[in-house]
Amino acid sequence: MLQSLIKLRSSSRVLQRSFTSALDKEITGNPEALESKYIIKTYNPDGVRTKKGLIFTHGEGPYLFDAQGKKYLDFCSGIAVSSLGHSDPVWAKAIADQAHKVCHVSNLFHSEPPLKLAKKLIENSTFDKVFFCNSGTEANEAAYKFARLHGNKVAKGTPLEGKKTHVIAFKGGFHGRSSGSLSLTYKPAIREPFLPLVPNITFAEYNNLDDVKAQISDHTCAIIVEPIQGEGGVMPAKAQFLKGLRELCNQHNALLICDEVQTGLGRTGKLFGHEVYGVQPDLITLAKPLAGGLPIGAVLAKDHVADAVTPGSHGTTFGGNPIVCAAANVVMDRLTEPSFLLHVQKMGRLMAQGLKDLQTKYPNKIKEVRLPIGEAGLYAGVECTGPVGPIVKDLVTKGVITITAGEKILRLCPPLVINEEDVKMFIKALDESLAAHEL
Known part of the structure; x- marks a missing residue:
């Protein structure tokens, strides 16, 4: 009986290796055919990614x-x-080591890596609190919701109660594809199929302070801006424009949100993109490079914003995942080396x-x-x-x-x-x- 079981297991391993080998050959031989058969066509109609047959196996x-x-x-x-x-060997080892400890516990419990990462982000920035999520889209979604909560708080008991909901975003801006983030994103081709989206969001001309002045009012709860528009053509904000946005937000008790999903964490030569301008936002959103290739997002906020966010008003299942945060801790350690x-x-x-x-x-x-x-x-x-x-x-x-x-x-x-x-x-x-x- 035991010998039969051993033979069965051995035979199963041989079949598995054979199937894996055949699948590997099928993938590397014609990736476009497999994409066409199995993957929803959100990127292109023919499955060709830059060059036919190109598939990356390692780096x-x-x-x-x-x-x-x-x-x-x-x-x-x-x-x-x-x-x-x-x-990166240190990054890879941190992921492997954490995988041998614990992968996921949810945000109902503490684990070490997100607490370490939170400390590093806050102590190396001018912000007070952090919220972890899984992508840039989710970070911008959270920042939008936090701004709305802050607007509700500061307007409570005033004639603006329930009315401080307006947000200004910018033409050429890209903030993500979920409903809230897409509502902040200008590109008509990706917006229009999903109309109507979140109301009371308007778009101003990027680098045009007069256009912002014409739109902002005490009903405005936030302005969201990329220090450099990525999808919009790698378009840097002018120094006086970003400083002017800060001043307008101060005048109207609105929040300045800097989307640093692409420009944050070293990309501009500074740890954060807004540092180049000498402007202090109320919130910034981070994502892409934070975990070096694993999915993560983060919102860094000043206390006056964080205090408006109450338990249960927002949440996430995977945000602050121990493995992802272990990777992000390596990235932060490297970025903060002198x-x-x-x-x-x-x-x-x-x-x-x-x-x-x-x-x-x-x-x-x-x-x-x-x-x-x-x-x-x-x-x-x-x-x-x-x-x-x-x-x-x-x-x-x-x-x-x-x-x-x-x-x-x-x-x-x-x-x-x-x-x-x-x-x-x-x-x-x-x-x-x-x-x-x-x-």
């Missing part, structure tokens, strides 16, 4: 490798997510100079190079005179991964750990692609 530092072993310099880092690059942001600033200036040199070389192809204030961050938008799709595809053949922010804008957000050789390799590849393509 190391700022590089990715495909199923054939070809190496690619990653200049998008999963849309500004993989700030420490791929497979030399880390200095390295980001040095590489950011090198990349900025390389891009400006290319603009000088190709004035009929590069219309504008957009950079964070101070030009010391690893973030850039290269607006070209024609569609950049052919450039993106050509760069892939040269072993470089990039993404767009609109039809004519190349969006660059490499891992924060790239070195001088990586930057020079990218600039050389982009130079060759620009030379070879009419735009």
Whole structure:
């Protein structure tokens, strides 16, 4: 009986290995066919992701490798997510160690990693409290709700009671795809299929303070703004614009929310994007790079906002997950090392100079190079005179991964750990692609 059971288990393992091997070959052989058969088409109609047959199997530092072993310099880092690059050994060990302890306990109980992460975020910022969730969309959803709760609190017992609900967002802004976050997002193509959305949200022109002045009133509970619009074309806010928003919020007892999902945590050369401007928001939202590739979101808030949030008014099942927070603690430790942001600033200036040199070389192809204030961050938008799709595809053949922010804008957000050789390799590849393509 025992021998029969051992043989059965052995046979089962052989069949499992055989099935896994066959599935692996099917995936790497034709990923588009599997996507077409099994995945809802929210990204493209034919399943082709940049290049037909391309499937990444692993990564190391700022590089990715495909199923054939070809190496690619990653200049998008999963849309500004993989700030420490791929497979960082300390990050990976923290995840594995935590997985051997406890994966999930819910927010009905304490675990160590989120408490450590909360302490690090607050002690390295000017905020007082943090709320953890699972994505940038959820962080912006929470920030919107917190602003509404704060509006209710400050208006209570006044003629504005129940009426301080107006929120100003911006044209070109992107804050997510859930109902609340989508209501704050301008792009008509992704908004209009879901109308009607949350009411009493209006959109002002980005970098146009007069337009904001024309819309704001004492009924306004918040303004939400990206220090640099990512999806909107890597468009930096002007210093006086962001400062003016702060002043208007002060005048109307409204909150200033900075969406730093893409610009926070080192991307601009500072730990937080608003630091570049010397402006203090009431709340900021974080997500993409915080856990180095695992899903997380966070809202950092001043006490006057946090005090308006009562138990039961918001919540999350997975927010503050121990494994994800263990990864995020490694990211925060690295970002707060004295030399880390200095390295980001040095590489950011090198990349900025390389891009400006290319603009000088190709004035009929590069219309504008957009950079964070101070030009010391690893973030850039290269607006070209024609569609950049052919450039993106050509760069892939040269072993470089990039993404767009609109039809004519190349969006660059490499891992924060790239070195001088990586930057020079990218600039050389982009130079060759620009030379070879009419735009």
